[in-house]
Amino acid sequence: MQKRKLLLGDEAIAQGALDAGVSGAYSYPGTPSTEIMEYVMDNKQAKIRNVHRKWSSNEKTALEAALGAVYSGRRALVSMKHVGLNVAADPFVNSAITGVNGGLVLAVADDPSMHSSQNEQDTRFYAKFARVPLFEPADQQQAYELTRRAFDLSERFELPVIIRLTTRLAHSRADVELLEPRPENELDPETEHNRYTLIPLNARNNYRNLLDKSEKLEQFSEQSDLNKIHGTVAGKRGVIAAGIGYSYFSEYSQTELDIPCLHISFYPTPKRKILKFADNFEEIVVLEDGQPFLEEFLRDARGDRLKICGRLDGTLPRDGELTPDSTAEALGLQTTAHFSKPQDLPGRPPRLCPGCPHADSFDFLGEILETNENARAFSDIGCYTLGFLPPYEAIHTCVDMGASITMAKGAADAGLHPALAVIGDSTFTHSGLTGLLDAIYENSPITVLILDNATTAMTGGQASLAEVGLEDICLGLGVEKQHLHVLKPLSTEKDKNLAVLKEEVEHKGVSVLIVRRPCVQI
Amino acid sequence: MNKLNLILAGVGGQGILTLSTILGQTALAEGLHIKQSEVHGMAQRGGAVVSHFRFNDQQPASSLIPRGRADVILSLEPIEGLRYLPWLNENGMFISASSEVKNIPNYPETKQWQKEMNKLPRKLAVDAQKIAKQGKLRKGANIVLLGASSPYLKLREESILEALKKQFSKHGREIVKKNLALFKKGQQLAAS
Ligand SMILES: Cc1ncc(C[n+]2csc(CCOP(=O)(O)OP(=O)(O)O)c2C)c(N)n1
Ligand code: SF4
Numbered sequence: 145m146q147k148r149k150l151l152l153g154d155e156a157i158a159q160g161a162l163d164a165g166v167s168g169a170y171s172y173p174g175t176p177s178t179e180i181m182e183y184v185m186d187n188k189q190a191k192i193r194n195v196h197r198k199w200s201s202n203e204k205t206a207l208e209a210a211l212g213a214v215y216s217g218r219r220a221l222v223s224m225k226h227v228g229l230n231v232a233a234d235p236f237v238n239s240a241i242t243g244v245n246g247g248l249v250l251a252v253a254d255d256p257s258m259h260s261s262q263n264e265q266d267t268r269f270y271a272k273f274a275r276v277p278l279f280e281p282a283d284q285q286q287a288y289e290l291t292r293r294a295f296d297l298s299e300r301f302e303l304p305v306i307i308r309l310t311t312r313l314a315h316s317r318a319d320v321e322l323l324e325p326r327p328e329n330e331l332d333p334e335t336e337h338n339r340y341t342l343i344p345l346n347a348r349n350n351y352r353n354l355l356d357k358s359e360k361l362e363q364f365s366e367q368s369d370l371n372k373i374h375g376t377v378a379g380k381r382g383v384i385a386a387g388i389g390y391s392y393f394s395e396y397s398q399t400e401l402d403i404p405c406l407h408i409s410f411y412p413t414p415k416r417k418i419l420k421f422a423d424n425f426e427e428i429v430v431l432e433d434g435q436p437f438l439e440e441f442l443r444d445a446r447g448d449r450l451k452i453c454g455r456l457d458g459t460l461p462r463d464g465e466l467t468p469d470s471t472a473e474a475l476g477l478q479t480t481a482h483f484s485k486p487q488d489l490p491g492r493p494p495r496l497c498p499g500c501p502h503a504d505s506f507d508f509l510g511e512i513l514e515t516n517e518n519a520r521a522f523s524d525i526g527c528y529t530l531g532f533l534p535p536y537e538a539i540h541t542c543v544d545m546g547a548s549i550t551m552a553k554g555a556a557d558a559g560l561h562p563a564l565a566v567i568g569d570s571t572f573t574h575s576g577l578t579g580l581l582d583a584i585y586e587n588s589p590i591t592v593l594i595l596d597n598a599t600t601a602m603t604g605g606q607a608s609l610a611e612v613g614l615e616d617i618c619l620g621l622g623v624e625k626q627h628l629h630v631l632k633p634l635s636t637e638k639d640k641n642l643a644v645l646k647e648e649v650e651h652k653g654v655s656v657l658i659v660r661r662p663c664v665q666i
Numbered sequence: 667m668n669k670l671n672l673i674l675a676g677v678g679g680q681g682i683l684t685l686s687t688i689l690g691q692t693a694l695a696e697g698l699h700i701k702q703s704e705v706h707g708m709a710q711r712g713g714a715v716v717s718h719f720r721f722n723d724q725q726p727a728s729s730l731i732p733r734g735r736a737d738v739i740l741s742l743e744p745i746e747g748l749r750y751l752p753w754l755n756e757n758g759m760f761i762s763a764s765s766e767v768k769n770i771p772n773y774p775e776t777k778q779w780q781k782e783m784n785k786l787p788r789k790l791a792v793d794a795q796k797i798a799k800q801g802k803l804r805k806g807a808n809i810v811l812l813g814a815s816s817p818y819l820k821l822r823e824e825s826i827l828e829a830l831k832k833q834f835s836k837h838g839r840e841i842v843k844k845n846l847a848l849f850k851k852g853q854q855l856a857a858s
Pocket of ligand 1: 172174261545568571599600
């Protein structure tokens with residue numbers, strides 16, 4: 145019997161990469177992708193093989209390091225949440241132009257419904273835009289197997305490849321049958337230096353090369369069993385289901401429904417296959433988790449003659465994740481509730497843990513905000529974002545990682561005073577450093593609070609690269625010594641902390657307060 | 667055909683993930699196919715947590731249970747399970763801890779959730795917190811409930827006990843023993 149293991153979708157990808165002979169895993173944490181890297185870190189084989197498995201400071205540095213590894217002929221896995229790809233977009237788009245030597249797979253986890261994110265962007269648009277092939281598994285077994293195929297395809301076409309999953313698959317477990325592991329690649333560095341040197345002369349050639357590859361990939365997608373029709377093509381209605389949408393469809397097709405379905409697990413979009421399938425019917429239901437990517441294509445091509453049911457005509461909700469219940473409704477089935485949810489049941493949102501250091505930070509920060517109508521606390525992403533909610537109400541913004549410092553600077557440029565920035569230690573090393581440099585360069589009157597709880601708490605307590613030394617980083621960037629303070633967020637220190645903050649807010653340049661006490665969960 | 671749809675509900679930190687791991691390992695050992703969804707990340711921080719757990723002789727398709735199709739709801743906190751009543755099937759069993767976690771300002775009156783629970787045809791409330799305290803394992807309420815729900819889970823007792831031992835063996839023999847005792851206590855309550 146083959147080996148069976150109970151794995152999260154995230155873990156299936158990690159195990160798939162290990163068994164495909166990966167030499168390095170690179171990542172910055174982000175729900176729902178974090179468990180991919182954590183699995184590699186805890187894996188015995190990875191330890192024995194000494195697979196690279198340390199966190200990077202952000203998604204861009206992670207992808208660039210991986211690109212160096214595949215340049216050298218080895219295989220590498222990079223994992224991130226969807227918005228992480230925005231941060232890594234520059235090396236991502238350009239890595240399609242350079243191409244790769246060893247297999248390079250990006251596992252990107254989208255978060256429809258924004259369970260723990262700022263938006264619902266769909267990574268399939270990125271893949272299309274950069275002309276990078278993308279796999280979309282329906283379940284954990286497929287996640288495991290497609291990861292191996294993604295590495296194969298990456299080496300065959302010499303291109304980076306994405307494996308896309310959404311929260312529900314990332315965070316659900318199933319038993320997975322494992323394949324025989326294969327060895328890693330030997331070191332074999334690139335010798336043709338024009339490939340990875342994207343001066344216009346080379347880049348133009350490479351880009352034409354990429355366009356040729358795209359054509360071949362389109363043919364591959366049309367012919368591949370990765371995009372497959374299930375059932376007999378007959379009747380008035382057909383279904384096109386992508387990724388996890390296919391598993392929701394199967395929930396009903398196994399027992400109570402007999403409709404043919406074209407299951408999509410690979411992109412570039414197999415356009416001809418889709419249209420040929422669709423043209424057999426009067427009505428097509430499109431099931432996809434995320435934005436209406438396939439539906440838009442189908443509507444553009446056949447909207448005038450075919451009834452297309454999906455997110456754009458109201459058959460499915462326009463936003464939020466696909467569910468088995470919305471799928472049932474779209475298919476005209478009933479999933480009946482026999483009991484109703486009691487009325488007036490209060491929600492239970494996440495909160496800061498009792499004893500959390502951030503609560504004490506908000507305590508003295510709140511005083512400045514209360515006594516000064518113009519004061520604004522530009523903040524960032526992490527556990528401390530909960531400071532937006534009552535009882536704290538101590539921060540005013542949260543846009544993207546690192547935006548606290550730069551927005552405070554811009555507001556100060558515009559004349560706002562006092563302009564405060566409130567940022568966590570891991571967010572600071574992710575993308576706060578460069579913004580602080582901007583502020584130092586212009587001597588902007590801002591006060592930066594780095595809430596150093598010695599961990600990346602929000603995503604479950606991963607190591608924080610700030611451990612290399614925040615004080616030295618700040619001084620090295622040019623923060624003046626007399627305007628760099630280390631405070632301890634404790635109720636007994638509140639008056640002292642407030643006094644320092646009040647004084648620094650009046651300083652006509654950059655002040656940094658490192659507010660330091662470990663998260664109570666570590 | 668051996669098949670089960672179970673919803674586990676509670677508050678972050680109550681041990682839902684531990685329960686689903688134990689159940690997953692049990693079903694795996696019995697040669698069944700499993701799908702279970704979990705909540706990770708932000709929602710664990712003292713917020714509402716839910717996990718769907720399904721097994722079948724064949725691989726279940728969806729990792730989420732459709733509305734009206736859960737055989738059992740196992741709730742580690744009374745109001746948390748009630749949220750998922752639309753998922754319970756007609757003959758479904760509702761099992762809940764009776765101790766409240768009041769980390770929100772507008773927590774309802776005890777009478778109110780008791781009334782809702784009493785409306786259900788099949789239910790069982792267990793003072794799991796008290797039993798865990800008596801068993802000198804403050805965090806063991808989830809295991810008491812596992813015991814109380816075991817008659818409805820269609821899994822063999824030996825397999826559950828095996829998985830329990832495995833889960834806690836890294837914490838030493840004493841902890842394993844206490845957990846097994848709490849499981850038995852829960853089981854007795856369900857039988858009485
Ligand atoms: C581009 C991007 N990458 C990753 C994340 C996920 N994420 C949100 S906050 C955070 C780190 C929080 O750590 P820290 O700044 O130290 O604050 P803490 O949670 O410890 O208070 C991460 C990794 C994200 N939202 N965006
Ligand atoms: S995990 Fe740590 S940082 Fe986050 S709320 Fe809890 S104590 Fe605070």
